């Protein structure tokens with residue numbers, strides 16, 4: 612099973628990603644997590660990524676594609692994965708489509724207001740979780756990731772899930788969409 616999860620920060624992608632990973636027995640992979648790991652390294656790339664992430668800006672497409680593709684080549688992802696946070700721009704989606712055959716793209720839909728409310732109420736050790744960076748990420752989602760949603764909708768691959776429901780109901784709706792029941 613190869614799934615893509617799309618949604619603004621706070622939509623519940625990592626919660627659902629982990630549940631789906633367990634259900635389908637494939638690893639959960641978050642591009643944000645990959646980047647945060649690199650920022651901990653005291654390398655030039657690590658320092659540069661740290662600045663980019665803390666500003667809430669997107670990592671440029673070429674760097675993102677290189678790093679994510681390198682990860683996906685690892686043997687543990689051969690039989691599938693639940694991918695969160697990638698692709699985030701149309702250019703990334705088009706490159707990705709050339710290489711991978713995805714089963715379904717899941718949009719977990721929550722309003723900006725609900726997402727900000729959820730994020731501000733949770734404890735986080737993430738340095739890039741300032742209100743300014745969160746707002747910037749939401750803004751970039753509308754600007755750059757909405758076209759990715761439209762792209763997969765046009766290809767008939769998108770399932771739009773109401774993320775403002777109880778965790779288990781969101782999960783059930785995603786499974787139903789994966790089984791072709793919606």
Ligand code: AMP
Pocket residue numbers: 620641642643644646663664667668669670671675695696697698699700703748
């Ligand atoms: P996330 O954990 O998905 O909120 O991602 C945290 C940060 O990582 C984002 O604000 C971006 O700076 C970077 N990032 C994650 N995924 C991507 C992507 N697909 N394209 C560009 N930047 C990304």
